[in-house]
Amino acid sequence: MAAIESSAMKLENETAELELIAKAFQAIAKEISYGGLADALLKTALRHSGAVRGAVLLSEGGELLAKADATFPREKAKVFASQPSVREFQLPDDLSERVFMRQETVVRDDSRKGAALIDRAECPTGPNVTVLCQPLIHQGQTVGALYLESEAAPALFTPRCLSVMSMLASQAAVSFESAQLFEALRETNMWMVRGQQIGRMGSYRWNTRTLLSRASRECYRIFDIGLDINPVPFETFRACVHPDDLPDLEKALAGAVSAKSPFSHEYRVVHRDGTILHVVAVGQFDLSPAGDVELEGIITDVTEQKVSEQAVADARAALARAARLASLGELAGSIIHEVNQPLTAIRASADACLRWLAREPADTDEARRSALRVVEQSRRATNVVGGLRSLVRDSHLRFADVHVNETIEEVLVLLKRELELAGVALKTAFDETLPPIEADRVQLQQVVLNLVRNAVEAMASVDGVRALSISSRVADGHVSVSIADTGVGVDPASAEHLFAALYTTKGEGLGLGLSICRKIVVAHGGRLWAEKNTTHGATFTFTLPARQFRRLSGSN
Incomplete structure (x- = not known):
């Protein structure tokens, strides 16, 4: 009996020990x-x-x-x-x-x-x-x-x-x-999370059947969504999109889902406190383990980039406006002369009109002619002042139908006095059949103003004939304007450097004029280049697409 009890106790101890070992293995x-x-x-x-x-x-x-x-x-x-x-x-x-x-x-x-x-x-x-x-x-x-x-x-x-x-x-x-x-997986995930935070980029996977999304922590930050929402319903993401951007986003998303094509779209996200973020979403389609079609991709917060781009654009606009104001400051004498001439003529014609009316009997025919001269000279003064006003206004692009020949003539009115003082003979050859172009009239005036003044400065140190030729023509759907001078010319090897910012061949100046001109022309879909003349001087030519050609290119 004692042996049986001993065996039973031993078995019980061994069983308990095995249970402890099993629990240890589980732990x-x-x-x-x-x-x-x-x-x-x-x-x-x-x-x-x-x-x-x-x-x-x-x-x-x-x-x-x-x-x-x-x-x-x-x-x-x-x-x-x-x-x-x-x-x-x-x-x-x-x-x-x-x-x-x-x-x-x-x-x-x-x-x-x-x-x-x-x-x-x-x-x-x-x-x-x-x-x-x-x-x-x-x-x-x-x-x-x-x-x-x-x-x-x-x-x-x-x-x-x-x-x-x-x-x-x-x-x-x-x-x-x-x-x-x-x-290793935890570290990889930590690096990925940290990388997404640094790069302001979140990952997502959207099920097109259930309309539910799984997203990384950075996606939650970008959309200002609580981490307790998982998975995220499509309506939750949709409610975060800027109302003005929502129709285009839904259209682009529907097109990508229908065609199963790669998705890419830029839009804005509005946070609960009113903060607006600019984001870019990209993705491609894949099948889930259950066989559902899912859009997998990344969403990048590009707000800082957008702010920087806007700051650069504002700086460029301010620089262009400063360049125009600097040019106008240098033209102050010519501008005063151009405004003073019609004012003097207006006063003389008005005095004459009063004298004709004071006669007994009044000579109404002569008085009418004097009054007409007042009207004519006032229009001339108005054109000069209007040109000045347009040149000093903000330089944000405002596209409209523009007649190139008229724009050039408006600039030449401001430069007439300067050309006379510099002893420059002006010759124009305008193609009267030029079609209108879609352009910002003020910026086009700035291009012509800078190129003409650049030509005058190039001829300042040249003895002999100082001739400036401005011509316009149309070719291959583009309007072409050429400004030729008889100045010092350009070195073909360095002609392209003339349009680089801060590059100048003058003793004075910052070297910004030609650089700004090219930026304006390129922004209009055109080209600007310089060539050495066969005899003397250089020719600067720029081309801009005609209105019909520009619209056709845009539709393509």
Whole structure:
């Protein structure tokens, strides 16, 4: 009877032990972090082996490095965040070779050498120390080792104990490999999240059947959506789009879904506090595991880029306006002369009209002729002032039908006095059949003004005839204007450099005039270039698409 009770008790103890071991295996298997895994492994190993100290070593760079240690009964593992020092945690060379290289389980009396891994300040030891070092092997590779110390005789590490430690080591090896993969995945995800934050770019995947989206954290920030909304309904994203941009976005999205073609669209997003972001969304279609068609892509916050682009555009506009004002300042004398002439004529004609009316009887015919001269001269003054007003207004593009010949003549009115003082003979040859063009009249005036004044300056140091020829013609759907002078000419090798910003051949000036001219012409869809004349001087030519040709090109 006593034997039966002893056997039953032994069986009960073994069953309880197996249950504890099974729970230990489960605890080790479910851990996905280095710290949690090391803690679970050491706690189980210390309890089931009777050891008083233990450590976990992992393979790095061809050697075993301690990553955590624990003592009994404290048990809670101390995990090292950084690589420990060699003096504290280096295994003896012979032990390291047997465990790491030969993959042997080593049990030995280490009392003479002492254990080099454990902090003995917290737990002093007696003279006798027995060491168990169990390799952690996964797919034939040593990924680490379990190190245990006992103050009892070597018989403590019995075959049964070694069998349990071997099973724990096998499970721990698999778990440590999984933890390493999880850590790598976590770091990759962290880098991706950080990269998206830095690049202001979020990723998304939109199911076209369920209309639900899965999105990265940066997408939530861009659309100002709470992180608790997951997955995100299409209506939630839709409600964030600027009302003015919504129709075009829905049209572009519907077209892409219908054709299963790559999607790309730029629009604005409105936050709950009224902040407006500019975003660019791109994506392509793919099938989900369930067979649904999904749009996968990225959304980039380009608000800062848009703000920078607008700042550059405003700076260019301010620079162009400053250049015009500078030109007008230099033309002040000529402008005063051009305005003063009609005013003088108006006063003289008005005085004459009064005299004709004061006669007895009044000479109404002569008075009428004097009044007509007043009207004519007032129109002349109005044209001059109107040209000045247009040249100093803001330089934002305002496209309208423009007659090139009339625009050139308006500029020549302002430059008439300057041409006379410079001794320049002006000759014009305008094609009266020129079609109108779609252009900003003010900016076109600025181009003509800069090119004519540039020609006058080029002839300032030239002796002999100073002739300026301005002609217009139409060819290949474009209106062409040429301004030729008899000045110093241009070097063909450096002709293209003339249009570079800050490039100048003059002793004075910033070298911005020709650069601005080219930018204006290019913005109108045209070209501007310079050529050396066969005799003297240079010819600057610019072309602009005629109205019909411009509209045809735009439709294509």
